[in-house]
Amino acid sequence: MPPYVPPAVAANVAKLNRSWVSKAVAVGLVNPSTLDGEDVVVLRVFAFVDQLVWPGAKRSRSEARAMEPWQSLAVNAARDAARDPATRLDSTLWIAQDGVTVTHDQAGHTDFVLSHLQSMFVAVPIGAWIAELPPNMETIFHWPREILSQTIRRTDHSSVELHVFSTIPQLATAFALCRSPLSPDDYATVKRQVSAELPATSIRVVERAGSSASPLWHELYEVPKSGLVRNPLDQRSLLDEFGPSINMLGQKTSGQDR
Incomplete structure (x- = not known):
């Protein structure tokens, strides 16, 4: 209620x-x-x-x-x-x-x-x-809420900022904010890290690469024998799915890669 x-x-x-x-x-x-x-x-x-x-x-x-x-x-x-x-x-x-x-x-x-x-x-x-309703004023219909936020380090010593959202049990979307596209190893690390925090949950990974002013959005998934595949996403469709929280990603930190 x-x-x-x-x-x-x-x-x-x-x-x-x-x-x-x-x-x-x-x-x-x-x-x-x-x-x-x-x-x-x-x-x-x-x-x-x-x-x-x-x-x-x-x-x-x-x-x-x-x-x-x-x-x-x-x-x-x-x-x-x-x-x-x-x-x-x-x-x-x-x-x-x-x-x-x-x-x-x-x-x-x-x-x-x-x-x-x-x-x-x-x-x-x-x-x-x-x-515009604040998070503590849920309506029966609402956009997904952030349930997990972390930062992981890459092998090149840069960082990936993770923001995980969910409204459906056992299904979560992890937004990975980074300056350069994730490598297959980075992708595996993201899924492993989120799965450790949210066991028995199916993890969808969405990458936001580049600057916050002109980001490139892709949904990432692995295909046998083809490796890591990037499916381009439109920011408008993400706003429809996740609401205005999309525009706030990354604003609570001073930078994504140091």
Whole structure:
């Protein structure tokens, strides 16, 4: 079960005044005694739609009011997105007066816009908002968390920085940060080192070679009689799979190779 989040903390993480928690409680959106990361996302979307006034509509800010159908749909879609394994960093919540839609990639975004050229709508970066939740505010859906961090030495006395992530038991991805590509011996050392810390776990190795400003990403694996194979990876796909932690790799240390 996700950890409980006090109302003041939930409001702070959602970048809202605490009064928004009280408003959400009053309309039945959240329970103040069971707040968690999912509710933080709901609070943020609720505050957004509550202040959204469509052109031609008149509404007093101080007037007490019930939620309109399109607002309820938007809030429910936000909660669903926090639970949906299809959610990605680029996922967008589209809100219109006649309904809401969540799309997860550029093709979906484009299709929505082209099919609503004659309509009024707004876009909420729901994937990015979910990604901004701190590690202690897990939603049912979340990006993998780092479970192991180490540095290993290579035979040339340079170092490889390891960051291991996992959400699935017995399966982990080890990111190896290095200035130059791993040799077959380096690859074997990485797998041996991670396996020693995480026994009975299948290890996937992803290499980030070069500088952090212009990295080259490859998934590494061995093929009988062919040796070590490098499969190029796109950083965008890694962001979709692992979230914004990818952009933080290596930033906690002063350098990868000394």
